[in-house]
Amino acid sequence: MERVWADTHVTDDSLVQCISEIRKALGSEASALLRTVPKQGYCLDASHASARRLPLFSTVRIAALVLVSAALALSALLLAPRLQTASEVQSIAVLPFENLSGNAEQAYYSNGLAEELIVNLSRIADLRVVSRAASFSVAESASDPRQVARELRVSYLVDGSVRREGQTLRITAALIDGANGENIWADSYSGAEADVFALQETVLTELVRVMSVRLSRQERERLGVRGTRDVDAFDNYLRGRELAGFLTASHNEQAEEAFAEAIRRDPDYAAAHAQLSIVLSMRVEYGWTNDMTNTLARAVWHAERAVSLSPDLPFAHFALGRLLSRSFISDLAEASAEFEKAIELDPNYTDAYAFYAIVQVSDGRAEDALNTISEAFARNPVPPYWYFMSVGAANFHLGNYEAAEAALTELLQRNPNLQNALRLLIATYGHMGRLDDAEWLTMEYEALGGPAAITEIMQLVNIEHPPYREAVIDGLRLAGLPE
Structure with missing residues (x-):
């Protein structure tokens, strides 16, 4: 001193x-x-x-x-x-898709399409799908696919690119063998921007076919791109998700605007309602509002709306469970039920495991919490x-x-x-x-x-x-x- x-x-x-x-x-x-x-x-x-x-x-x-x-x-x-060893299921990580649009501001779109693929693959019980946070983080620090696969402890990698120019869209995707770094399958798809949902479904179906993944009847029914068919609503949803990740008051407001516009374009867009609920909840958690009562009421409404619109959407149950677990509401029994439902629908939902473990500790179930968080660590190596x-x-x-x-x-x-x-x-x-x-x-x-x-x-x-x-x-x- x-x-x-x-x-x-x-x-x-x-x-x-x-x-x-x-x-x-x-x-x-x-x-x-x-x-x-x-x-x-x-x-x-x-x-x-x-x-x-x-x-x-x-x-x-x-x-x-x-x-x-x-x-x-x-x-x-x-x-x-x-509770489950990694060798019992096939393992895969989706890397961030390269933005070939010639505009850095379009990165949210290419990354968003990669994340949507992660979400859709996660619905398959016979796949262990690494979270976006883990796969994107390791991909930034290593270029050799074999090294990436080793660090993420996966057998397969999905790599790709997105070129979005005007009203046209071109998506390339490749399935890579993590052991030798060689392509097992690769293809490219082109169309109008309005064809984005069909292109996503084609990539998803081809990946499942090439890996010969076994699907239950329920998984076959759930497999596919769902949520909205409005291109502008989808674009605003991806933009809002990117903005929400910056964790600042101004970005939080911009994210709300993007999700609100997505909902205006498609009032039944369950994922947008769920994301908006989390944005509003975080506004209270970080003290970014002077009207906590109204903000919380809106957060609850959008979370419950998401669940009612899409009861089989894991993220909707996660959003409601997360909100109910916060200290300003703290309904631990209902929060537990929502997290359990999210995990049932998506066994790879590591954030749901991690939040559920926190709820279990708060509720006096420390041993259960250790079992739950062990699943999150087993499925998310980073x-x-x-x-x-x-x-x-x-x-x-x-x-x-x-x-x-x-x-x-x-x-x-x-x-x-x-x-x-x-x-x-x-x-x-x-x-x-x-x-x-x-x-x-x-x-x-x-x-x-x-x-x-x-x-x-x-x-x-x-x-x-x-x-x-x-x-x-x-x-x-x-x-x-x-x-």
Whole structure:
């Protein structure tokens, strides 16, 4: 403090905030390069840095490999045995489709078509389909299809491109053998933009045929592109989905406009209703509205409308379950039912598993939560950071504090500003008797604006099961936090 801010009036919180920002900037390298030394400070450990400067492409690839390895190791350490082995089903990943339209702003359309293919393939029980987040992430860091297949642990890859010019559309697709990187099948399809739904169905049918996938009667009935047949509604839906992923207030409003336009064009577009429900829910979660009551009412209406319009659409049940699981509504029984239905309809829906696990913890079912989240890790080899929250929470409430610490630390290394993880890790350190670590973590929590009093913290903890709430309170007390 004296060296850096000798002539400036700042507090210790300033240092904590700066360290938090440095960790965020370092990203996946933060855990190796920046260590907390309890009661002393922070250490930048350059011995973990590369001896030579690597090209950006290589650095990203290495970071992705480290991330995959860490995720797999953690899943083996922290999770219960998987309910289904990967060898029992064929496995496939759809890579982002290349945008050949000559306009970078059209990327949402090509990526959207790839994601729609993922959604449709996921309805097949005899396929393990990797999530969009995982396949797109690994594809950005590796160019060799064999490497991509190894990292995603799949047998097949689907690659393709989209050229959209004026009212014409050309889609190419290829099925790649992950073992040798060779094309098993490839074809191209051209037509008017209004033919997009027929082109999607042709690609889907051909992929299923080439892989000789067995389909049940229900799967044969569900297989195919559904939702809307209005080209403009579909375009607005894809655009809204892209905008919603940016997670800012302005993008949230733009996403709402896009989904609302899709619904105006096709009032029975269930997926657009479901997406709009999530956009409105997130507006409340992130504090982007001054009218929480009306925003929530609209979110509930659109989620229920989606389910009523398309009862066999997994995403509709996910959207309603997600909304009902939020602390401002918290109907855990109904949320559980919706997530179970989403998983029944789409066994590959890893986000549904992950959200359901969080609900199970909140409802006092930590062992069930570990089984559920193990399915998400088994089906998604590159899990998002937030999957580790349910792993940490479940192990915490089972008294497995070392496993809880490992999961929560992984989570915070990938998102240092996640306050609910900080709160639970402070309680974990309390139970472990690691008071120095708890003290430092409390400082970081306060620097992010979190209240460091037990009563205030418990108002933010979305745990309904009384014994589980008491375990958190006891951990915070043991960590030395005031009432």
